[in-house]
Amino acid sequence: MKNTFFSCFFILFLVGFVTAQDLKSPNGNLTMKFHLDQNGTPVYTLNFKQKAVIQESKMGFVIKSDILLNSGFQVAETKFQSENSTWKPVLGEQKEIQNQYNELKVDLVQEKSKRKMSIYFRLFNDGLGFRYEFPVQDNLRHFIIQEETTEFNLTGDHKLFWIPGDYDTNEYSYSTSKISEMQSLVYDATHVPLAAQTTIKNLAAQTPLMLKTNEGIYINIHEAALKNFPAMCLNVNDKTYSLSSHLVPDAVGNKGYIQTGSFTPWRTIVVSDDARNILSSKMILNLNEPCAFDDVSWIKPVKYIGVWWEYFTGGGSTWAYSDNQDVVIGKTDFSKLKPNNTHGANTKHVKEYIDFASLNGFDAVLVEGWNEGWEDNTAFKKEHIYSFTKAYPDFNVKELSDYATKKNVKIIMHHETTSSVSEYERQLKDALTFMVDNNYNAVKTGYVGPIIPRGEHHDGQQMVNHYTYVAKEAAKHKIMVDSHEAVRPTGLHRTYPNWFAQESARGTEFESMEGIHPDHTTILPFTRLMGGPMDYTPGIFQGDLSVYGEKKNKLSTTLVKQLALYVTMYSPLQMAADLPENYIKFNDAFQFIKDVALDWDETYILEAEPGDYITIARKTKGKQEWFVGAITDENSRTALIDFSFLPAGKNFTATIYEDGKTADYKTNPQSYNIRKVTVNSKTKLKQKLASSGGAAISIK
């Protein structure tokens, strides 16, 4: 994490002298203009190659009660600064990241109240980040945000890839539509079964929000470094094409408690006329603070299997040990309960998973349903749902820990909180100590259902602080965290690299429930993944759930597309989610999952169009080894894979996992073919992808 730092201060203005300021990106493609309007309201615009991307957009806050911190300002001082440095992420898509931007800092003061606020604009080649600072000042120490009034005024009726604005979930299916079409789609989009759902009443969307203009400009709006602040949703005005910030409120309707001497998260706008540049942007990471830990040697990528998918298949395996739903943690003696004999997380069965993991080179086995409480786990109804230190009678912690160690496999801890967060925090330190004592080094946390403290939301300030608290406490115990149903990520894995993956989107589990659209994984990298790695849990080979029982679900992809996802969806934590029996059955295809890397020297976005297709190549960290993934939506296509990322003048053997000739995600998803070809840096491969199909290539 070497930091090469070049910076210079070059202009300084004084109060009243400034009416407008321009800022250009290092390559000159982007221009940000700032001024105060006649009301003293901060206003910015953003142009890309001389074309407006964001029209005049107001900035600021309304604070309690009805005090305007968005007008009546004068500019006290402006300051320009530049940076061009590189840094190395602990885990990542590339071994080194360039952090190059020009910065304008504007210090504002309200004429009458003397309240001060500053705005930092950082213009990178790939986009704009800006944040507010509330400096320490005489007349303002604490305030409550009533609303942030930041606008993102668009230039037209762009195409949007959106999920509804919601305080509690990001697990919606994506809709693709014009802004003007949202209203007609939002009823269906929001009336879906989700465990916790607080849809914003007006027309709104979650970030990261992906847009495309008629002129082919790609725009991504999100935020970076979300700490001690509520997450930002976006109000959508479908007449004026104006977006504006909508912060997640707390239990009493307030939208952030601020002490001066602090910053907001960065608001981010990534812009390009090439969709591939959106995916390769590292701006959000650059806007986050450097790694907060001195020792990161214990943070490692993890490829895992788990006692998990069998709970979703309809095959009868259960999280709960018994069928007695009248259990009370701390009172019920679980050893006295009648076992239901369908409990998945039993010692014998977990050993089978450990054996399979060991045999196939996996790092770890996730075990869900190991702990007391699953019999009665409906959210919101009681505080004390689970023990995080007491295993079910048939899960022998010590025996399994020893067995896993002997087999060189880790068990991944599971802390489903069912959103009883107060109680989870009570148990957290004991739970982490329990993990250390029993040789666990990673935990999957879960936040299903509405939050306790009641009235709080998954994405509000208090919960944002909770997730960070858990990541930091876990780090003290050298434990990595994979949080599910938490607030969408904003690049904090740079600062807390042990918080190495999240769900926070519709993941593979929905293949067993209400389903996933074939274009879903062509959108996710442009939306949810802009903030950080996703534990999407791909790798389902047996997509027809009717083989297990009553369920009728069919997978939304071909088998090969499942393989390609390991490359197209970056994460240092990757699951092979299907049952071992299916990997044994399709052992040759399974080889790709066994081979694929999790940490990379370089990443090459070869083809990309949100909602349609993505082709990505990556070079394994520290190895002369590459992997390529190509996926498409419901439409079959031919991917053009340009191997110019390979070192010149050398031939390599590529193993291509491709959809079979008659493959189709609906009618023939398990048809695939594996072939070996010789490739070099001049190879341009036309690779056929079936409808919702893919291709996966390993090169050694």
Place this chain on the structure above:
Amino acid sequence: MKNTFFSCFFILFLVGFVTAQDLKSPNGNLTMKFHLDQNGTPVYTLNFKQKAVIQESKMGFVIKSDILLNSGFQVAETKFQSENSTWKPVLGEQKEIQNQYNELKVDLVQEKSKRKMSIYFRLFNDGLGFRYEFPVQDNLRHFIIQEETTEFNLTGDHKLFWIPGDYDTNEYSYSTSKISEMQSLVYDATHVPLAAQTTIKNLAAQTPLMLKTNEGIYINIHEAALKNFPAMCLNVNDKTYSLSSHLVPDAVGNKGYIQTGSFTPWRTIVVSDDARNILSSKMILNLNEPCAFDDVSWIKPVKYIGVWWEYFTGGGSTWAYSDNQDVVIGKTDFSKLKPNNTHGANTKHVKEYIDFASLNGFDAVLVEGWNEGWEDNTAFKKEHIYSFTKAYPDFNVKELSDYATKKNVKIIMHHETTSSVSEYERQLKDALTFMVDNNYNAVKTGYVGPIIPRGEHHDGQQMVNHYTYVAKEAAKHKIMVDSHEAVRPTGLHRTYPNWFAQESARGTEFESMEGIHPDHTTILPFTRLMGGPMDYTPGIFQGDLSVYGEKKNKLSTTLVKQLALYVTMYSPLQMAADLPENYIKFNDAFQFIKDVALDWDETYILEAEPGDYITIARKTKGKQEWFVGAITDENSRTALIDFSFLPAGKNFTATIYEDGKTADYKTNPQSYNIRKVTVNSKTKLKQKLASSGGAAISIK
């Protein structure tokens, strides 16, 4: 804690056979009648010596959403049972407590829904306790209480000793009025400055509520064993003289999350025609569960002084170390701040207190303001207000711990949370470990201001669970807890005897603020203290605060009444709250505070009338030593002290601390006289008490 247990089952009825059931107290004075009315609503009445105390009063709940769990019932079964046993409290007013009652259990079932509920009535000689059980049943596992509909229908326009119904505070001044007069007084009663205040909008009062009928019947309504349930306030209908339960809601307006297989707290009605029997009632303790700990050897009474009153006198001492209010815990380096030189909790000053404590036989010194964060401690505005493990730069934890140990004195830890409860729970385990490491064995917790999690109330279910959680966690570390601004106690100190005192009422600190009424301490034992010991912090000798600076406050009592409070206000934790300099100045009076015991073999309520006077004698635990306290309200009076509690046939020397002849709390509060007299079991002493005066007697 030996339990001598006699019980017998003697009657059993079946469904439909029962229309009414009578229950008598063991001595026959009280009769409780239960029946279902024509709507299947449970109804009870309570008579004392053949006169109605509680008229027909309905029972039950409305659960979410609008489901009636208070009508449509049939009686499925009734069961009678009796108990007569004794048990020994760890600390208490008497060494042995008799637990004698007759019990009726009524199992109810709703005809249509088949929902079940049971009611337990326990009739003691001193009153009635009843609670609801929600048994495990097929069709009901979890529900949310919308409201409890328990009534306490009174027989007339009784005199009330009341504070306003409130979700967040019990620190009001008491009003004494007829029920019909409440409405005209409630505006003034509620429009007072309190740190956290959520007054109930309709006419309502807090429990313990003390009443007196025109016929001279005393009635006290409260609750016992408040666990995992919101506290109960009482709606007051000033036309029908009906009281009804009003539970404290959570942040979203719900009034309790119930899992079947559980009980509500007991609703308690203590009744007598002699006010003294109200004070001697141990019914609330009897209705609590026995001690939850095996080892209680570490739970001891504590007499203490503290770096505390100097913060209230106006003399300039401050909790904060510096005047920089822009501090941030975890970021600010407090050692770099400019000290304000008024910080009370500095090493040198604390050593002076330790010296004084050691010299005068005190067990402990409370030190407030020892830890980082007091500069910026306004409630509700930020989560992370204090560190509970980092001392200010001028408070040397190790040095003071060693010094105190050498002097055989304990330092009492102070955890002011300023109601940022989420953050306190995060730090709690570390804070308790820090205490153990540094030789602390007791903590004063504080909950000033509105609660975080925001929207929750001090007396709601989640906070009720918080206080119990803290008490239990502290017990794991052998730490005693004295909670301030917590929910009013309900006898849980029987179950968790380390939670040995609470404030939860208007205490001595108000003598330095808005004041205390002269009758306040003649009411508290009939109200707040019915639930448990109070850390009232008496012992103010210098009641004229103008001697310190700008403040004009004058104490509401004579000096001698301050002494008497150590006997009249039971607590195993007693502070000598004034500055050492004042004890040095009035060293002979101070002798009583040094002598008075904290734990008792027997207690004798000699005289009592709520709002007017109280005279109590107590025998020191394990010693032939007695202390008597007598207090009066603003009216001077002559206490008649009957020494028949002394062993017959022996003379004892009594040291009497009495108001001087011209003593008067307003004009001459520090006038006192100390005399020695010989007393025996036949002595009847007429002792003059000044206006808001008292008498304190020690007998050896």
